[in-house]
Amino acid sequence: MVDVYDLIEIEPWEEVLVKHERLLPNQLEYLTEQSAYYRRLFEEWDVRPATIDTLDEFTELPFMTKQDERDSQVSQTPAKPLGEHQTAPTSALNRVISSSGTTGKPTYFGLTSQDRRDWNTVQERAFYTTGVRSADIVLFGAGQTMITGGTPYFESLTKLGANVVPAGGESTDRLLSVATDIHPDVLWTTTSHIRYLSEQAEEVCGISPADLPMTKVIGGGGPGISNPEIRSEFYDAWDASLVREAMGLGDVVGCMWAECEEESGMHFHAQGYVHVELINPETGDTRPFEEGAEGELVYTHLRREATPLVRFRSGDYARVTGTDCDCGRTSPKIHCIGRTDEMLIYKGMNVFPSAVRDVISEVEGVAPRVRMIVPDEKKVHFENPISIEIASEPGTSRTESELINEVVDVVRGQLKVRVDPTVVDIDELPTDEYKTDLIEVRN
The missing domain is CATH 3.40.50.12780 (ANL, N-terminal domain)
Structure with a gap:
């Protein structure tokens, strides 16, 4: 029934x-x-x-x-x-x-x-x-x-x-x-x-x-x-x-x-x-x-x-x-x-911060967190790789270069987008109690 x-x-x-x-x-x-x-x-x-x-x-x-x-x-x-x-x-x-x-x-x-x-x-x-x-x-x-x-x-x-x-x-x-x-x-x-x-x-x-x-x-x-x-x-x-x-x-x-x-x-x-x-x-x-x-x-x-x-x-x-x-x-x-108001465009491909976060969460040793860095709040279109910050899982044995290389590959493979990751301390990418901002404007 x-x-x-x-x-x-x-x-x-x-x-x-x-x-x-x-x-x-x-x-x-x-x-x-x-x-x-x-x-x-x-x-x-x-x-x-x-x-x-x-x-x-x-x-x-x-x-x-x-x-x-x-x-x-x-x-x-x-x-x-x-x-x-x-x-x-x-x-x-x-x-x-x-x-x-x-x-x-x-x-x-x-x-x-x-x-x-x-x-x-x-x-x-x-x-x-x-x-x-x-x-x-x-x-x-x-x-x-x-x-x-x-x-x-x-x-x-x-x-x-x-x-x-x-x-x-x-x-x-x-x-x-x-x-x-x-x-x-x-x-x-x-x-x-x-x-x-x-x-x-x-x-x-x-x-x-x-x-x-x-x-x-x-x-x-x-x-x-x-x-x-x-x-x-x-x-x-x-x-x-x-x-x-x-x-x-x-x-x-x-x-x-x-x-x-x-x-x-x-x-x-x-x-x-x-x-x-x-x-x-x-x-x-x-x-x-x-x-x-x-x-x-x-x-x-x-x-x-x-x-x-x-x-x-x-x-x-x-x-x-x-x-x-x-x-x-x-x-x-x-x-x-x-x-849609958070959507970025890389060489004609739509990319959402939440989608990038979800994709990188599949990478061993990477925490399911991300921050996308844009130079201007009006900057939407990108021809060069988009800067992102990621964090390694505490206790992972993988090196930063291994994490960066795999993140670049998996995002490109699944989303057809190139990113330029930087590994930061996990505390620099906190999860907010109610809503988490995934984009930061940084000149």
Whole structure:
């Protein structure tokens, strides 16, 4: 018997798209009737939303970007504190959250009561897929803040029925002390934080991660777990029964993608609430969700009331790993490769810092850490080898020259990119507790 949270997860994907095609005109009508911002936008785009009846016609619309959101919030007013694209009245708002601001000034998103219920529905599907069950005790390692991965995640995990322990935001010592006292089954936090705890647990509390009670390790907030070496590292470090990742976007829904027991890519879980597209980030052309296809993820709300978005470019660059699965779910599966705003180009080849990190993690004696050095924040195109810093694993017997030579070869072989590595002390490439920056501007 197929074990899913919601039957729509096993409906044929073509039927799901038919539902999206049916919902889309209603959302466009809502935007036209309720929002002067969108009426102006449609006029600028020379678009008549009432004439759009199919998804193919919809792909002719221009894209929205993060900058559009920021521009919308330049002149916030008491009537529209979330910016011009706020479509529901302020009196109808039930929650306000924000982005982390890691790629610029934080932006704010609103949820009405209906939006909030929709978010919980989608996130409960995703969290169930990752392996969280109502009988579980979840050590929630992310801070209880207004960012997407904070309170909204905590709420959905609670509605799923789990006993959620909100220990995030505390010191590492306090977090691990809670783990030894409460005996949780699940560790839920960011991928960077999992690695940080893997390395610090024994020093901080005198107990190795494998001896801590959590056996389900679930991370998000950045790519990494999909790499076999990193997943294996987490399995070994925590003596885990499962290691999975999940992903979303605060502008859209906090968590929309999640790995099942096959651990071969994250399934889409926002069927009926969000329409997703895959595009060529350079040309904007849509690409089918076919195994092996790559591109930027683009989202459109199908029933959002508070701060809806239309063809919103996420900046997340993904590779499709499959369109069917032994788990029975029918939505596309992806690996997130990196952020398009972190993408560098070497002689026409796209290269993501996270992809370089994942590749070098396969080299014996090299720590799964990297820092890419660029001379200027606007420098994107490279003809000469890209400077990177790597670190050797403590205790390795391999020489620096051996590590450098193999890193050069493996990156060139797998990514078609030349790099110029420098070996630095492992402490110079720390793993941040929540998110790790992989690019540094250095003149």
